[in-house]
Every structure is written in C-alpha cells, then in structure tokens.
Amino acid sequence: MNNLTQGLQGVPLNHYIWLSAIIFTIGVIGVLTRRNAIVIFMSVELMLNAVNLLLTAFSVHSNDPSGQVFVFFIMVLAAAEVAVGLSIIVMVYRNTQSIDINVLNRLKW
Amino acid sequence: MINLVWLVPLIPLLGFVINGLGRNTLSKNLIGFIGSSVIFISFAISVGIFFELGADANKSHEIFLFDWISAGKLSIPLSFLVDPLSSIMLLIITGVGFLIHIYSIGYMHSDEAFGKFFSYLNLFIFFMLLLVLGSNYIVMFIGWEGVGLCSYLLIGFWYTNSSYASAAKKAFIMNRIGDLGFLLGVFFIFTTFGSVEFSKIFPQAANMLPGNGTIALIALLLFIGACGKSAQLPLFTWLPDAMAGPTPVSALIHAATMVTAGIYMIARSNVLFDLAPMIQHIIAIVGLATAIVAAIIALTQTDIKKVLAYSTVSQLGYMFLGLGVGAYNGAFFHVITHAFFKALLFLCAGSVIHALHHEQDMRHMGGLRKKLPVTFWTMLIGTIAIAGLPPFSGFFSKDEILAHVYMHDKVMWAIAVFGAFLTAFYMFRMLFLTFYGKYRGTHHAEEKIHESPKSMTIPLIVLAVLSAIGGIIGIPEALHGNHWLSHWLAPVIKHTAEAPDHATEYALMAVSVVGVLVSIAFAYVKYIKQNHVPIPDEGKRSALANLSYNKFYFDEIYDLLIRKPLDALSTFFYKIIDNKIVDGIVNGLGWSTSEASKGLRLVQSGNVGFYIFMMVVGIISLLLYTYLSL
Amino acid sequence: MNIIITITVTALVVLYAGLFKAKKALLPLTLIGLLTSLAFVVTSWNTNQTYYGMMQMDNFALAFAGITILGTLFIFLLTQNYFAEHSENIAEYFTLILFALAGIVIMVSYKNMSMLFIGVEIMSVALYILAGIRKNNFASNEASLKYFLMGAFSTGFLLFGITLIYGATGSFDLDAINQYLVGNYKSISPLFYPGVILLMVGLCFKIGAAPFHFWTPDVYEGAPTLITAFMSTVVKTAGFAAFLRLFADTFAPLHDFWLPPLMVIVCLTLFIGNVTALFQKNFKRMLAYSSISHAGYLLFSLVALTASSANNVLVYAAAYTFASIIAFGVLILVKQKTGNDNFESFNGLGKRNPFAAFVLTIAMLSLAGIPLTAGFIGKYLMFLNVMHDYQFYLVAFAILNALVGFYYYFKVIVAMYFKEGAEIELETPVQYKVVLVLSLIITVFLGVYPSVILNLI
C-alpha cells in the first residue's frame, strides 16, 4: 500500500481537477440527454462522485482530514437521496406506468 | 353725494336680488315697481353726483371700497372713479335704463317670466355701472364680462327656442374673444406700468413718447376687446343675432349702453391711444369698414329689428372712426345721442311689434301711421335724428365726427359721408315700409292693432324729446355753440384733434345734409311712390343685393373658416391623437407586457430536460463570466 | 442548539404519537414543540452561542429561526382537516415538516459549509417527499419528481462549489474562509471564483432565482397547497438567510466579483417572475411566479451590502411570509369549496365572505407593496438598500416590474369584489380565523410601525 501511494506522489493537483470536472460534466451530459428518470438519477450520482474524488484529492493535497469527512457526509446524502428518489420514481411509475421524464408535462406555462 | 357713489350700482343689485328671489312670489306690478324704482334711485343719485362734480374743482374722485385681489405687487382694489366721463355715463345708463324699465313693464306684461326679466335687467344695470365706475381695468373687466353675461341671459331669455339660445351663446363667445384681447392688454399694462389703476397708469403714460411699441400693442389688444363688445369687424355678427332677445333688451343693451362700452373704454384710455397713432389708424379703418358694411347690409333687411341692429353696428363704426381720428369728444358725443335715438328707435320698433303681436317682418306691416300715432311720431323723430338732419341730435354728433375725419383723411371722409347717406336711406325705408302704404298683414290681425299702453308711450315721448334736443350739449363753435361736452370732458380727454375751420365745417355740413335729403327722397320715391315691397326670402335678387341680404355671408364664412375646422380638429385630437396615439402608447405598453407574458410563459414548457438545459446554459454563462473576469 | 433539539424531539414524539393512533394529539403536540422552540429563540436572544464552531446562534440566526418557526406554526394551524382528506399518515407529514424546519434552523445558523450542506439537504429531502404526498395525484407526483431531479442536480453544483472553495482555502469553516479572503486578497486561488459562482448557482436554485427558477412554478402548482405555502414562505426565507450568511458575510470581500452576475440574476428574476405571472389563470401558479419575483427583490439585499442588509431581508421575508400565508390559507378554503384554484373561483367572494376577502385584499396589497402594509416597508427597505449604491437603473427596472405586479395581485381583488360569481360561502375553521387574523395584524402592524423589527439584527 505504501509503495503504491508513494508512487503517486507525482500526480499534479490539476489533473485531479480535470478528471473530476470531466466526470462531473459527463454526469451533466447524462442528465441532459437521457429521458429515463433512473438513468438521470444515476448521472446525478456520477456528479456527486466526481465531487467526492475532488474533495479527497484536495483533502490529501492540503493534508486536512475534514475534506474526507465531508465526502462521508455526501455519501450519507447520496444514500438518503437514493432512498427518497427511488421511492418517488416508484410512486410515479405506479401512477403513470412510465418513468420517462417527458411524460411529466402536465404542469407547465 | 360723490361718496355715496357705491350706492349707484348697489341699489340695482339689490333690485336684482329682491326680484330674483321673489320672481315667482311677488306680483308683476310689485316687481315692475321695484325694478324701475331702484334704477330711478340710482338715477337720482347720479344726477346728484353729476351736479356735485360740476361744482367741484377736483374733477376726479376715487372711492375705495375694499381690497379685492392682491398677490405680490399686483393689488386690485374694488374702487370707483367718479370723473366727468363716468358721471355722464352714469346719467345715460340710469336715465335711459330707467325709461326702458318703465317701458318693459308694459312690453313684458304678458310674459310669464316677468320677474326673471326684471331681475336680469337690474343685474345688467349693476354690471354696466360697475364697468363705468371702475377705477381700474379689472373692475372695469368685471362689469365688462358681467354685461356680457346679462346679454347672454337676456338674448336667450326665451331659451326654449334653440336658435335664440344659440344666438345668446354666440354673443357670449364672440365677446369672449374680445375679452381675451382686453385681458392680455391689461397684462401688458400691468407689466409695463406695474399697476392696473387708471390713476397710476395715465400719469406715467403721459410722459411717454408716441410710437412706443409696447403701448401700441396694448392699444391694439384693448381695441380687440372693444371690437368684441362694440360689435366691430370682424366680431360684429353676434349683434344682429342678439335681436333674439326681447326688444327692451335690444334697446338697452344692444343699442344704448353695453355696445358703447368699447367706446367708453377707449375714450377712458385715450392717453394710451394717443401714444399709438398706428393703432388709431387701424381703429379708424375698422370703424369705417364696419360702418359701411353694416349700412350696406341694412339696406336689404326686412326684419325691423335687424335693420336697427345693423344700423347700430354702423353707428358704432362711426364712433370708432371718430376715436380713430382722435375725435374722442365727437365719438362720445355720438354715444350719447345714439343712446337717445337708438333706444327710442328700438322701443318704437318694440311698440310696433307689440301692437302686431310679435310680427317683426316689415313685409307684413305698412300703414300703421294712423293706428299707432305716438309710435309713429316718436319714431319719425328718431329716424330723422339718426339720419342726421339738423337740428336733431344725430346731426351734431355725426357731423363732428365727419369733420374730424375730413381733417384726417379726405377719402375716408368721402366713404363715411356715403355711409351716412345710406343710413338715411335705409332708416327711411324702414319708416316708410312700416307706417306708410297699406297694411300687408291678415285682416284678422289688423283689427287687433292698437296703440301701446302709457307705460310704453311715455318713455317714447321722453326719449323723442331727448333725441330731438340732445344735440345742444355739443353744438360746435361753428354754429355759435360752445360745445359744453368737450369742456366737461376736458379733464379726462387730454388731447383733442384739431377741428376744421368754420368755412370747411359749413361746407361739410351742407354736403351731408343735402346728401341725406336726397337719400330720403330716393327712399320716398321707391317705397311710397312706387309702393315697393321687399321680395320674399327665396326671391331672385341682383348679386349685390343678394350679398347684402345675406350679410356678406359672414356667418357662413366664420362657420367654414373657424367652427368647422375647430370641430374637425377636435375630432382629430380626440379620435386620433388622444385615443390612438397618446392613449395608444399607454395601452400599447400594457399590451406588449401581456404579450411578453404570453410568450414568456411558453418558456416554462413543463419539460424537465429543457429546464435543466436552461440551468446549464445559465451556469455556463456564469462560468464564462468568471473566466473572462479573471 | 436547544431549538433544533426541541424541533427534532417534537418530530419524533409526533411520529410515535402517530404510531399509537393519537391523531387528536398531533397538532397540540406540534404546537407545544414549536412554541417551546420559539421560547428558546426568545431566551437565547443576544447570547450569541456558538456550537462546535459549526453553528452560531447569533441574533441573525435567531431572528430568522423565529420567523420561520412562526411561519411553520401558522402553517400547522392551517392543517386542520387538510391532510386528513388525503391520507392516514398525518403524523409522518407533521414529522417531515418538522424535520424540514430543523434543516431550516441549521441553514440559518451554520458556521461551516458542511452544516450548510446538511441543513439544505435535510430540508430538501423532506420537501421532495412532501411535494409528492398526494400519491394518486399526477400533479403532485410530477411536482415531486421534478423537484427531486432538479434539486439533486443542483445539489451537485452546490457541492462542486463547496469543494472548490475547500480546495482554495483548505477549510469549510466560514470564518476561516473569510480570513483567507481578507488575508490573501491579492492572491486568491483561482479555484475560489468558480466556487463562489457555483455556490451561487446552488443557492439561487433553492430560492428560485432565474434562470434556476424553472422548478418553482411547476412544483408550487403541483404540490399540495399547504406544502406550497410552506415552500414559498418558510423555505424561501431560509434560503435567503443561508444566502446572506454566505455572501453578505463570508464572501463580502469578493463583492465586486460576484455582483455583476448577481445583478443579471436579479434583473432576470424580476422580469421573468413578474411578467410571466401576469398571464396566469391559476392563482396558485401566479403566487409561484410572484414568489420568483419576490426573490428578485430580496436579492437586492445582496446587491448593496450594508449594515442593514440582513435586517432588510428579515423585514421583507416577514412581510412576504405572512401575506403569503393569508393568500394560501384563503386559497385552501376556496379550493375546498370550488375544487379548483383558478382566479374564477374567487369571483364574487367579497359579497358572501367579507372577512376572507378583506384579509386576502390586505395580503395582496402587502405583496404588491402598498404603503401601510408590511410589504411596502419591505420593498422600501430593499430599494433603500440598493440606493445606497445608487443603483438607479436597477431600482427603476424594479419599479417597472412592480407595476406589472400590481396587475396580477389586483386580479384576485378584482375577481373578489368586482366580478359576479357563484355565491359560495366558505367554511372557515377557528384555526384558520386565528391564522388569518394574526397574519393580518402582523402585516398591518409591520406596515404601520415597523420599528419593532427594524433593528433586530
């Protein structure tokens, strides 16, 4: 383990930023391009994870554990959100037999 | 007595209040009595004032009543000025006014609105006295507009007839046009002299040199005011229409008093007018033109009152002509004599109308000489007086004016004399058509014709006497008189135009007398010898007669040039500018907002994908800002 | 701290009470809990307690906590028969609202980004659920899912923003961040700026500012009216408190940086909110758009940061909250009778229900910002606030928008008084009367004598 981590000492911080930004954006693109509510939700999870990764990287970079604690909170949120989100989706499915977000257009204008 | 001058207008006002409040409850006799006696009291006081003033060395008394309007350095007291000019006007107004009140008792006796009529008459006297007595232009203006109001009320006395009501309105509005000129003139006076008081203005003006532009403008504006009130071109058309009112009204307001207010005002302001020779010239031209135009129109009129009305306009034109050439005394002299004989003529006409049960068309008269002897004889005196035959009053006053005109401009004189011939012609035409020949009305009506009651004939006789002998107050030196009037007025009228030498004056008199006699003869031949009767309205006339008969189409021209365009402008302003443009912009703002709302709410499409896309666009823009700002 | 504990404990007690079918006791219990926490708000006044460096119960927090708790209290009073019509699980609803309130109290008092995040999420998650509690109602479902999806999406940005700030400063603590800004003013890490922007995005989403407002009308319309009332009043207030704590205090040194985008957001929000509201036929949806526009006015407090910015928000929020509660309260009553919440339902209301109509009129006047109502004082303070920086054009723009506002607020007044309609007679339970009267009194009192609240913070 130590060896592995020692070997990483060279990755520049901005590469972590780039990576996170890219994954985050992929999440955004997912949200933008998909119609399936669950997939959209998964894309959101992707965004959250990108944030998690970045937080960890910052945490290591500034040698501060609080960043990782924050990641922990985000995971709590993710869990809570998934529970609620999926139950909402289930509820909607029961009524509309669909989880296509384009069906959600009664409320407009 | 002079200190009691405030009673002179107050008492008629009291009469107005009593008669006005009691118009439905008091008996007609009582109303007539109150209405006439208040005027008589005023007359009595006026006489007292007149003599007191004559005896007094100080010829100008200001009686201060109370502060009326004051704002900053503008201070307008309600105060009266008693001087030769106003005192003599007081006599005319109350005197002639009293006679006409008496006359009205008989004339209006059968009218149900008798009380209203007398209260209006009293109110008129009140305002007229105010006009004359005012010691500043604004008090004068109260009276000025007040008589206009009374004129409106009395012309439209029989208001159920809409054309009468229209005539009243026309009179008021045309007067108002002049009033605006007056008011603007007063503003100029205020800014120039810092006051509107006669006693402060004239001394200042006396030190000015003629030709001052501001003074000229003031004079012009005041003259416009006078044009409105005294029915001069181009604002004269209301006066003939004003004959819609009861005849005593025509006599009092539209002949003897109110219409001469313009002359009074200019005479009062003679100091200012003397400083504006160009305006005087304009006044002379306007006066002359009015005199001639009105005389020409009068030639072919068939309504007895219309003839008199145009003759009034014409005579007023002579007065202005006199003012224009600087013959203030002459003009004022003519005011006085005209008040006598024109009041007389109108009252006589009224007597005729009364006798014929409100028939005014001369084509349906004739041969009344026997049936209405008093009326005939008095009217004959009046007619001679206005025609200008010596020794009746009109001769002296008119010839004084003409003499001055001659000195001023020979061409103008020639035209004016020609106008005087026309006057003689149409007046005698009227007399002949009315009293000579055979009666042209229905037989049934003929039997009912009777001489008017005493209350009407006595004023006629009194006025006839005055018309006959009124000239003595101004017999010129050429006729070995001393012209009492000009001496009396001397404290007020500062400059008097030069009179011609005696020889010229004799010649001028001769020309006019001969001309007048010829005109009368001409009328005699046409209307008595040839028994000519004017043709019905729709009959064919020569072009000139047509023009005269239709009053040179003045009304139609005004209608076309002023009323119609204004109404069209009104509709245009209202329908296009106000509703479409001004309001349209306001409504357009509202409309576009609501359209924006309609459009904008479509953005809220209900589609989550779109919402998120918009959010992302927002975020991208914000990040772009960040990128660019760093 | 004791406030949060009280609220949470109340929530749990209520949950258990529900378990034991003690339906009658639910409301009293809740009210007792809320009143207790209000009492704590009062007693902790001026104590300025800090807990673990995470929460600071300064007067700012207490004032906003007080107003949100009071608002919640009123909304609870309006629950009479409301949930019972739809479902058995009243206790759970109460619990969720109370949990949301707990989150809100955290949001108004946080001293650390993690607390902000936790508070926001507690509130949001509870609201996702509450928006969808009418399970068989499509609109409610749709509202819930829309809110959830977009909320989760915006959370991502909020978190990204927090992360970047953390990356720049190495801390989540607001004081530390502020010190970093002050200390390194010349050499702030480039990570910081996008962090601020993304945080702004996340918070703007919560308060419904354009262009992140799209969820607002749909969710407000679809959600059960009472929940909408809660969202548009209490939740919105909390969002602003959170916004203020961060931007007016912590990020204040960077004001020059984030002001221009904020201005754009303000103008957009004002414009979209007001203009779109104009054409609405549905009263509830109109209120949603109006809440967007009010967000615009509230943001004025951030355009010019003055000593009284926070207090101005408090006044405005108070005015807005109580007026909205009246509006929603009357709306619920009307909807119970007529079955829909269009403007037509209000036609002729003034004849048979003078009281309800009068109260609603005052509420609308307050929302529109007519003097002698609290709404005017609020708007006035906001204008005054930005005028300190001489933002004439902004104020002029706001005035033009306020004019549009008069149109749609008066639409309901017009319907009530000037139009003929079915002569319905509302059944107004006592609690409703209490809420309406109290809100009315607050609205008018704050309009006439706002001094009591002007110097709270």
Place this chain on the structure above:
Amino acid sequence: MEQLLLLLIFLPLVGAVVTAFTGSAAKHVALVSAILSLALTLITVCNFTPDASTQFAVNYPWIQDLGINFHAGIDGISMITVLLTNVLVPIIILSAYQHDYKNSNAFFALILFMQFGLLLVFTAMDAFLFYIGWEAALIPIYFICAIWGGKDRIRVNMKFFVYTIAGSLFMLLGIIYLYLQNPAHNFDIQAFYNLNLDSVQQSWIFWAFFIAFAIKMPVFPFHTWQPDTYTEAPTPGTMLLSGIMLKMGIYGVIRWLLPVAPEGVQQWGNVAVILSIIGVVYASIIAFTQKDAKRLVAYSSIAHVGLISAGIFALNTQGMQGAMVQMLSHGINVVGLFFVLDIIARRMKTNKIAELGGIAKQAPQLAIAFLIIVLGTVALPGTNGFIGEFLLLIGVYQYKVWAGVFAGLSIIFGAVYMFRMYQNIMLGKTNDLTIGFTDIKGSEKVVLYVICALIIVLGVYPKPILHLSEASVQQLIEQVTQKLTSVN
C-alpha cells in the same frame, strides 16, 4: 394646539372605522364625521396666523431607524388644501345621499379613509409621511371607482391605478435619493430644502417628482387615464378625483418640487409649462365635440389643471397665488358640475348630451345653479373661477408672453364648450325623455346652494383665501429665487 392637528388628521380615520361597522346608517355617520372635520378645520382656520410659519406642528418619532417622523404641520399653502378637502368631503358625502349604494358602509368608510390620506398629504412635513398619504389616498379611490363604477370599470381603473402608482414609485425613488443625500438621514422637509444638490441631481429629482405629479394632475400627455376614469367612476368618486385628488399633484409641486429642486425647475420648468399649455389648448379643443357630458367635464378639467400647473411653474407670486385660489375654486366648481350631471344621470339614466335638452323648463332651480357653476368654470368675473384664472394667467403671462396668450385661449374655449354643453342640456325644447324631469330637492338643493354660494362669495371677496396663503407663497418664492441666485 398640537392636538388640534392630530385630531384633524385622524378624525376621518376614526370616522372611517366607525362607518365601516355601521349598517344602513352609514351615510349619516359619515356625514357627521365629515362635518366634524369641517368644524375642526374652521377652528383651525380661525386659530391660524396668516404668516409664513408652519403652525400646529406635530413631530413625533415614528420609524426612527429609518429617519421617519410623524412630522405634520400647517402653513398657508397647506391650509388652503386642507380647507378644500374638508369643505368638499361633506359636500361629496351629501351628494351621495340620494344614491342607494350597495354596502354603503364600505362606500362611505372608503371616502373617509381617503380623506385621511389626503389630509396626510396636505399636512405632511416629512417626505415619507407625504408618500404614505399619497398612496393611502389612492387605494380607497381605486376601490370606490372599481366597485361602484360603470360597465368598463375594471379595466379603466386598473389603468388609472397602475398609471398613477407608476408615477408615485418614481417619486419614491426621488425621495429615497434625497434621503440619502441628507446628512441627517431623515425625511424632514426643511432638511430637503437645505440640501445642496448640483444641477444634474436636481434635474433627476425634478423628473422623478414631476412625472408623479403630472400624472396625478394630469398634465398632457400623461392624462389619458383621466377621462375614462372620470366617466366610469361613480359620481362621488369622480368628485373626489377631480375635486381633491388632482390637487395633490399641484400641492406636491408647490411643496416638494419647487423648493427642493429649484435648479431643476429652472432647467426644465419651461418643458413643464409647455406641456401644461399644450394640455390647456388640446384638452379644450377635444372638449368641443365630446358627446358625453361627464367626459366633456373631464377634458375641461385637464385644461383647467394645465393652467394651474403652468401658473405654478411660472414661479411668481401671482401664478402661485392664483394656483392656490384656483385649487379651491376648481375643486368647488368641478364638484358642482359633476353633481349636476349626476342629478341628470340619476333621473334620465344618461349623460349623453344629444339625448338631453330643455331641462331648464322642467327644473328652473337646477338651471340656475348649473348656470352659476358653469359661469364659475368659465371664469366669469365675480365668480371664484375668475380670481384664480386671472391670477394664473397674469402669472403665466409674466413668465412668457406667448404662454400667457395660449393659456388665455382657455377663456374663449372654455366658454365655447361649457356653453355648448349648457345649451344642449338645459335649453331648447324638452324632448320625450326630459319631459319627466323633476327639479332638485332635499339634499340636492343643499349641496347646490352651498356650492353656488361658495362660487359667488369666493369670487366677490377672495381676500381671506388669498391672505391665508400669501405669506407662505411669498416665502416659498423667495426661498426658491434665493437658492437660484446663490447658485448663479
């Protein structure tokens, strides 16, 4: 003495509340309240010393944190407007006596509430208080017009409301700006007077205030809300609007615009005068062909107010004093006109000029009263209208000759449309409709007699009124000119 002013201001409010809770007797309660106000006003007038000072002043801290004080007082200018308000309100209430309004308690309560707002406006010595009163007067009139108005009332009144409030919001902007400029951070009028603003600032202040006031008056081209609103409103509403409310605009100019932004006025006053004069001529001409009498009077009101506004901006004693008198006169006259039209409309169900005629025959008393009111409106000397109009014209004339000339046209035009209307309604033959006209009686008589008496008394002896405001006006003008000369 302090209590007197407080009583004066708050009595209508109390009256409004009491009226709101009385049932069918509301009109009597309202009348009693209004008459009490009038009595108080008369006491105030008697105790008023006609010098330039602000009297009966009260100054209580209100919203201290914002520098807002309940600072009210009466000087000569306020006295006139307060007098106007409290004289007209009883007349207006009495004029509504013969009507059977639904929810009459609300109706009369709103009138009294509006009176309260108006009194606030006219006595406020604190800009914020002024603004509060300004809006507090607007809300009740909106409801009066929109609830009890004619067919198109909703749209018309919404326009009126938004239009006027648009102006007042910009005024609020101006007030806030002045407040911020004021080092003491309060809204005190004296502090505003003492501000040293440069000419650019003053220009902005000028426009912010002027638009508000111009809309209220209304001055061309901000007038288009007015004819519709006047036509659609119930007559008491129209009376309140035209009789008192538009005076708020005039008062505002005198009290807040001229002394606060003299340079702004110097710079832009000619624009204001031009607009006002255009309004005079334009509205008069439009009035020529109006078919609805109420609308005709509405346009005539625009013309009259245009003259007042021009007179104020002329910035001389005559114009200003004329404005003071004319405010009073116009209020009385226009209330009288609208009342006459209301009497006609109530009997004939129409105000269309063409359908009427010959009423004088049926109702001689009405005809006389109407004529007197018309004469007052066309400014016949001896009526109240003349005093105001004469002073205004001379004021405008001194400002610019051409302005005086064009403004003077109103003398002619006014006579044209007023007499046209009078003739077509009252004179001529009765027609099938008007044959059933009955003469005025009861409260109608009282109202018309009072109005006619006021018209004549003020016209004959205006001195007391002129005297009331003279010192204040003089001081105001000196203040403005001093400020201007100290700059130049």
Place this chain on the structure above:
Amino acid sequence: MGTSVFYFVATLSVIFSLMVIFSKNPVHSVLYLIVTFFTLTVHYILLNAQFLAVVNFIVYMGAIMVLFLFVLMLLNLNKDNEPLKSGLVKIVGVIAGCCLVVTIIGSLKATAISDPVLLKNPNLGLVKNLGKELFGPYMLPFELSSILLLTAMVGAVLLTKKEKA
C-alpha cells in the same frame, strides 16, 4: 510508474462513466456505473483514503447500486424501452456539456495549480484519523445527518406504502 496507474484508472473512469450515460439499456448503465465507482474506489486507494475507499465500495457499489438495480427490476424496466431523445437534443446536450467542462476548467485556471498531490501524512485517510475528526469538530453535522437519514426513511416508507383506498 506510479503516476501512470492514476492515468490508467482515470481513463477507465471516464470511459465507463461515458458508457453509463450512453448505454441504451438502463441495467447496463447501472452495471457500468458500478464499474465506474470501482475505479473511483481505486482512486481513493491511490490517495490513501482507505476509509473512503471501503465506504465507497460498501455503500455505493453495494447498497446504492443494488437498490438501483432492484428498482429497475421491480419496475421491469430492464428492457431497452427508453424512447431516445431526438438526435438534436443529444447533440445539444453534448455540446452544452463540452462547453461546461471547458468553462469549468477554464475558469479554474487549473493549469496554475500544477503542484503535485503529496501525501504529507500517510495516516490522513485512515479510520482512526477520520474518526477523530468526525467525532471531534464534525460531531454536530454527523449527528444531524441522522435527521437526514431519518427523513429519508420516513419518506421512503411514506411514499412507497400503498394507501388504503
């Protein structure tokens, strides 16, 4: 060689996350997501955030993803039944995404922060260290996050429970 591991895993992360959003079958998406999360776990390990790596592995890949899968199965949505958004929307979405990434990175000026991530304290990400942090200064949020979970619990039960009609 050390840094190349990072780049390799990073590449995998990106690829798999792309697969998540572009695979037509939602079940496949879930599976790709699990893989993506696994690569992220590797990243955590590389950063020596061992606690996070474990939690990520258990909570995310285990619990959360299973929940996703479960719901998909429950709703019988495993088929590729999603009517795809129109091509235009996709293109626009992708372009927007690209813009987003460009602007994020651009505005970060991340190139400026090129100092390497160095593990100054190898114990940083260990349970002991984090535990101290969590139960020390972060105790309050930690406790409060229980409310979050409780809310979610109540909510999930409330929403999925069938009402008595």
